[in-house]
Amino acid sequence: MILKIGNTEPCTTKAVGATLGEKHIAALRKAIADGTLADGTLVILDFEGIETTNGSYLRATALWLLRCGQLSIRPDDMLVGSNDPNSLRPCDVYCALANVEGEVAQEVEDFFISRPIPILIGRKLADDQIVSATLTGNLEPVLKKTLSIVSQSGAVSASDLHTRFKTEGISVTAWNNRLADLCALRLIRRQRQGKQWIYEPLTKEIVYGRGIYK
Amino acid sequence: MRLTHRETDEIRQLVESREIRPLESLQVTEVDLYAAIELACCQFLKRENHKILFPCVTQWAFRVPMLQSAIETIHRGNVPLRINPFRPRPWEFFPITTASWNDNDYHLFESRFTAAVRQAGFGRKSTALAGAFFEMADNITQHSGPSSVNPARGILGYQVESEQMTFGVGDVGRGVLASLTENPAWKHIEESADALEAIVKDHASRRLGLGPGQGFLQVFKSLADMNGQLIFRSGDGLLTIAGQPDRRQASKGSAVFFPGFQLSVSCSVK
Numbered sequence: 001m002i003l004k005i006g007n008t009e010p011c012t013t014k015a016v017g018a019t020l021g022e023k024h025i026a027a028l029r030k031a032i033a034d035g036t037l038a039d040g041t042l043v044i045l046d047f048e049g050i051e052t053t054n055g056s057y058l059r060a061t062a063l064w065l066l067r068c069g070q071l072s073i074r075p076d077d078m079l080v081g082s083n084d085p086n087s088l089r090p091c092d093v094y095c096a097l098a099n100v101e102g103e104v105a106q107e108v109e110d111f112f113i114s115r116p117i118p119i120l121i122g123r124k125l126a127d128d129q130i131v132s133a134t135l136t137g138n139l140e141p142v143l144k145k146t147l148s149i150v151s152q153s154g155a156v157s158a159s160d161l162h163t164r165f166k167t168e169g170i171s172v173t174a175w176n177n178r179l180a181d182l183c184a185l186r187l188i189r190r191q192r193q194g195k196q197w198i199y200e201p202l203t204k205e206i207v208y209g210r211g212i213y214k
Numbered sequence: 215m216r217l218t219h220r221e222t223d224e225i226r227q228l229v230e231s232r233e234i235r236p237l238e239s240l241q242v243t244e245v246d247l248y249a250a251i252e253l254a255c256c257q258f259l260k261r262e263n264h265k266i267l268f269p270c271v272t273q274w275a276f277r278v279p280m281l282q283s284a285i286e287t288i289h290r291g292n293v294p295l296r297i298n299p300f301r302p303r304p305w306e307f308f309p310i311t312t313a314s315w316n317d318n319d320y321h322l323f324e325s326r327f328t329a330a331v332r333q334a335g336f337g338r339k340s341t342a343l344a345g346a347f348f349e350m351a352d353n354i355t356q357h358s359g360p361s362s363v364n365p366a367r368g369i370l371g372y373q374v375e376s377e378q379m380t381f382g383v384g385d386v387g388r389g390v391l392a393s394l395t396e397n398p399a400w401k402h403i404e405e406s407a408d409a410l411e412a413i414v415k416d417h418a419s420r421r422l423g424l425g426p427g428q429g430f431l432q433v434f435k436s437l438a439d440m441n442g443q444l445i446f447r448s449g450d451g452l453l454t455i456a457g458q459p460d461r462r463q464a465s466k467g468s469a470v471f472f473p474g475f476q477l478s479v480s481c482s483v484k
Contacts, residue, residue: 010316016345017352018428019313019362055428056349059421067423078398079423084361088423115425 001041002098002128003028006049015053015104021060022086032068032091039092040189042129042202044122048099058111064088065095066117066186073184094186094202096130098122112137117185120202130203139185144208146178150188151201159196215242217249217274219445219478223452226470229267237266242274245281247305247373248445248478251384254284254307254369255474258386280305280373288369293319302330304375310368310385313355323370324348327381330374335483339436343481346436347372347381349429350477357420358387358474366474382478390448390475396420406451407466414446414453415464433479442481448474 005015008024015024022029031037043065047053064086071079071090079088100108100121112119118137122130139147150156153164158176179199182188190197215221228237245253253271275282287293287307299322308323309315324344331340351370358366366387373380387393391409394400397420403409412418419427433444437459444455452469455462 016348017316019352019355020316022362052345054345054349054432056352056432059424059428063424071423076423084396086362086421111428 002044002046002125004046004048006047013049013051015047015050015057017054018056018060021057021064025061025065028065028093029085032089032093033085037091037093040094041092042094042096044096044098044125044128044130046098047101047104050099050104051102053104053107055107055111058108060086062095062097062119063111063115063117065093066119069093069095069186070117070184073180094189096120096122096133096202098125098130109136118187120187120206122203123207132205132207133203134207135187139187143178143181143185146175147182147187147201147206150179150182150199151204151206155198155200157193157196157198215240216244216246217242217253218246219248219252219447219452219454222249222252223469225267226472230470232266234266237270238273240270240274242278242281245274245278246478247280247371247380247382247480248476250278250281250284250307251369251371251382251478252447252472252476253281254288255384255386255472255476257285257288258367259473283307284369284371287371288367293323300325300329302326302333302374304330305371305373307369307371310351310354310365310370313363313365315351315355327372327374330372331379334374334379335377336379339438339440342436342438343379343381346433346479347383349432350381350383350479353429353475354383354385354387357390357393358385360388368474377483378480380478380480382476384474384476386474389473391451393420394418397422405468406449407453407468408451410446410448410451410453411464411466414444414455437479437481440481440483442479444477444479446475446477447472448476 005024045062067088068091071088072092075090097119118135118139120133121136122133124132158172158179161175162172183190189200256267256271275285284307287309291309291311293308303326328340328344331343354368355365356362366385368385371382390413391406394409394413395403400412400418414430417426417431439459441458446453447469450468450471452467455464457463
């Protein structure tokens with residue numbers, strides 16, 4: 001699902017402030033509260049035509065969606081159950097950004113670099129999905145390596161990776177933890193097949209940094 | 215007499231102790247932006263004590279155009295049609311009456327503020343200051359009421375002189391203590407001054423699970439390398455921050471109770 005921020009009411013070129021952010025994703029928030037958003041939905045916030053943004057806006061939109069997604073994997077009773085319509089709700093939702101350039105790119109980088117949750121920024125999109133992306137924010141080297149493997153190989157399980165990288169001496173449990181961490185960070189999807197989880201990438205290609213060599 | 219946040223605290227004390235005569239004898243000739251906003255906020259209050267203050271403030275406003283303008287803005291609840299809507303002004307006010315205040319009138323108000331600040335010598339910093347001003351205004355919508363759909367009434371204002379600017383925001387909502395302690399992580403805070411310190415210095419937020427609040431981060435970012443004075447007052451708490459960027463001094467104290475949250479941010483080019 002691509003949400004073109006510039007065309008969403010109230011239309012603006014300045015995506016700033018928590019209140020505006022809440023309005024821009026009001027329909028999504030309602031669908032999440034009502035439980036009508038399809039599991040595994042990837043929401044791409046498209047900043048095309050947006051000249052500026054700020055931390056409050058990103059916190060009320062992208063971070064809010066990512067945290068709802070995280071809670072679907074790692075529930076935290078302390079964070080849910082409030083009557084406030086803006087409180088977090090567990091939901092298997094993913095979030096990425098697109099058309100993030102100039103001043104907006106700087107704000108996005110400043111916002112995500114200071115917190116333990118990175119975000120994908122689509123470089124190339126097709127059919128509401130991301131073909132190629134950059135990653136903004138911090139990701140542990142071990143998780144970064146695992147993410148690259150999943151992006152290149154497609155659907156995998158922890159035991160697949162254990163078999164493929166046997167010489168590295170990483171146990172199935174360790175692979176499983178890494179994959180679950182990436183899923184909790186909303187960087188890969190997962191589906192249960194029988195007794196095991198199968199993990200899939202959100203994008204086939206991830207470029208680190210600003211991708212100046214691509 | 216010029217009224218600042220110090221004098222308004224004393225005025226609140228006189229109101230609380232119902233000392234009408236000293237209030238009536240005050241010869242107010244000037245107010246700073248913070249005082250104008252706080253005195254305008256009094257107009258929202260229905261408490262018996264504040265009825266004492268209404269006639270005095272109205273009287274002072276006859277002699278002080280900025281106070282008159284703030285009170286008119288509060289009473290009118292909308293921005294009057296203006297000739298030359300893009301022309302920067304030395305000071306003006308804007309009312310917040312609903313959650314949808316961020317409309318075309320506000321955009322014009324913001325562009326006049328930005329132009330006035332730029333002309334005062336702040337150059338490109340004017341855009342960052344406008345962003346910080348907006349964030350403080352949006353805080354009224356976000357936090358003054360139990361939900362962002364029903365914010366308390368409020369007022370925004372700015373004053374610009376050569377190489378100096380002040381913006382201020384005031385509301386008569388529930389105040390920062392009630393708002394912040396909705397978050398269990400800050401439930402232990404019992405004093406308004408501590409709540410002010412937590413939101414301003416530690417970027418505490420009532421929103422659960424979303425990390426630090428962004429509004430005050432943006433304010434300090436916009437002030438980056440400038441001297442500044444920041445005044446925050448809520449409930450019976452007061453927090454002032456002043457000085458050069460790397461040596462800003464914070465001072466926390468108590469004040470005579472007044473509802474809501476009022477603040478002003480002043481800075482100079484040099």
